[in-house]
Amino acid sequence: MSASGIPSQIALPLGGSLLTNAQRIVIGNANTAVVEALQSPDRWPFHVAVLTGPPRSGKSLIGRWARAHLGAEHLEVIDDAEGLDEADLFHRWNAVQQGGLREGNALLLIANTDEEHGGWRITLPDLASRIGGSLQLTIQAPDDEMARELILAQAEQRGLSLPEGAADYLVPRTTRSFAAIEALVSAIDRISLERQTPATMSVWRAALEALHGPEQQRLL
Numbered sequence: 001m002s003a004s005g006i007p008s009q010i011a012l013p014l015g016g017s018l019l020t021n022a023q024r025i026v027i028g029n030a031n032t033a034v035v036e037a038l039q040s041p042d043r044w045p046f047h048v049a050v051l052t053g054p055p056r057s058g059k060s061l062i063g064r065w066a067r068a069h070l071g072a073e074h075l076e077v078i079d080d081a082e083g084l085d086e087a088d089l090f091h092r093w094n095a096v097q098q099g100g101l102r103e104g105n106a107l108l109l110i111a112n113t114d115e116e117h118g119g120w121r122i123t124l125p126d127l128a129s130r131i132g133g134s135l136q137l138t139i140q141a142p143d144d145e146m147a148r149e150l151i152l153a154q155a156e157q158r159g160l161s162l163p164e165g166a167a168d169y170l171v172p173r174t175t176r177s178f179a180a181i182e183a184l185v186s187a188i189d190r191i192s193l194e195r196q197t198p199a200t201m202s203v204w205r206a207a208l209e210a211l212h213g214p215e216q217q218r219l220l
Contacts, residue, residue, distance in 0.1 A: 024153050025061050028146025030178075034137045038066045041075060041106035044135040047096050048107045050081075053139025055114060056178040062139075063110045074106060081109040082120035090127045109134075147171045147181055154185035155199075160192070162199055169201070173208055180211070187211055 027035060034051065041047065053059050063077040078084065078092065092107060099105035109131070113120045122128040142150060148167040155162045174184050187207035192199040 023061060023157065025058050025065060026146060026149045026153050028149060029143045030057065030140040030146055031062065034062065034139055037135065037137055038062070038070075038108075041070065041108075044106060046093075046130065046134055047105060048093060048109065048130075048134035049137055050109045050111060050131060050134050051137045051139070052111050052113045052120075054141065054178055055112070056182050057139040058178070059110045059139060063108055066108060070106075075108060076105070077108045077110065079110045081111040082113070086122060086124040086127050090124060090130070093127070093130050141176055142178065142181070143176070144171050147174075147176055150178065150181045151185055154182055155189075158185065158189050160185065160189045160199060162188075166199070166204060170204060170208070174212070184208070184211060 025031075031053075034053075037044075037049065041049070051059055051063065060079050063079060067075050067077045076092070076096075078089075081089065089109075096105050096107045111120050122131060148171055151167045151170055152162070154160075170184065174180055184207055187210050188199050188203055191206050191210070192203050195203065197203065
């Protein structure tokens with residue numbers, strides 16, 4: 001335990017996965033640094049961290065996992081922070097400074113900064129400077145190894161049985177993004193159910209064509 005009462009280290013199976021609410025969070029190149037940083041909130045500037053990342057990248061799941069393992073009394077997590085009233089957010093930021101880690105207080109803000117969600121444009125100058133000075137954590141795009149694990153995790157969550165070699169076939173043929181991988185597994189599941197057949201290669205190809213068009217046979 002640190003002097004603040006927050007656990008100084010959390011056992012993290014990096015390169016594997018975390019479990020929260022029966023959902024598996026795949027840990028890989030895209031989020032290892034984020035998860036490692038969440039071990040030590042006493043080292044965050046101003047005791048505040050800002051977590052951003054691509055759509056469907058598990059930001060909220062990671063936030064819930066951190067809160068559960070650090071303890072709600074130590075970590076406040078605000079999801080969709082970009083939608084919060086700026087005056088309220090400024091008050092929350094100041095409240096953490098007043099308590100500080102002497103009372104075990106830290107604040108994790110999770111925000112959608114992509115243009116699809118309108119970005120996060122802070123108009124209150126004092127808030128913008130404080131948020132900018134906090135620890136910035138960003139989930140990156142998955143590499144091939146993590147993409148394979150994401151495909152398997154998505155299939156597992158849906159109860160979809162994929163034959164051995166499915167992920168190796170699919171990874172080089174789809175976009176390396178969390179949203180694209182989720183859409184691909186969803187399409188495989190849907191087509192398999194529609195055809196009432198196992199999710200074999202013909203189903204994989206149909207899903208890839210549905211998402212990427214008939215020219216998808218080239219490797220992306």
